[in-house]
Amino acid sequence: MSVPYKANILLVDDRDDNLMALEATLTSLDQNMVRASSGEAALKALLEEDFALILLDVIMPGMDGFETAAHIKQRERTKDVPIIFLTAEGTDRHQVFRGYAARFVDYMTKPYDPWLLRAKVEVFLELDRLKRQLDDQSRVLRRELGTETADSVDSVVARLATHVGAVTEKLGRLREQSAVGDNDEDSATLQAIRELDTSVGQLTVLVEALRGPS
Secondary structure, three states, X not given: OOOOOOOEEEEEOOOHHHHHHHHHHHHHHXXXXXXXXXXXXXXXXXXXXXXXXXEEEOOOOOOOHHHHHHHHHHOOOOOXXXXXXXXXXXXXXXXXXXXXXXXXXXXXXXXXXXHHHHHHHHHHXXXXXXXXXXXXXXXXXXXXXXXXXXXXXXXXXXXXXXXXXXXXXXXXXXXXXXXXXXXXXXXXXXXXXXXXXXXXXXXXXXXXXXXXXX
């Protein structure tokens, strides 16, 4: 029996009590929580593991959250890892996005609503699962198209079409979920969904091309 996949979530805060509160809020999601007590520790952790999401405190001694995020977005390996900033009340939201593009960046104000934070994290985790599913199917397609007979190719294309359809349906549900209570058209979750929509569209075109004329 295969072990269910658990995503890595990086929690970054210089205070242990804040890290414990984040873990308590997210424990029901049953994912791998990795702590980092500074920006430097966060960057080190990102060199050692792949992460589906980063929850990043803004106010930290030494390297603050803004500087840490700038380093993360400059690295090829980590530039697309979503970040949820945890900001102090009264922080200008435009400061949250300073110094680099706001791609895959979101924020919440402390004290945060545990239910809302958990809901945001769930959306990003589902996007991570969908991306991995698409990557897996692309690898299967490339491998089997290179080695199998025409009948087997038809089987692969049919399976891929089924998976693309399932992903498209999930994206529709995610769009509805992320739009609830969020009127910001530039929210990170909606941006991420739009980018994944593009990937799914490209795969759909590929599937239709492989099927050939009807």
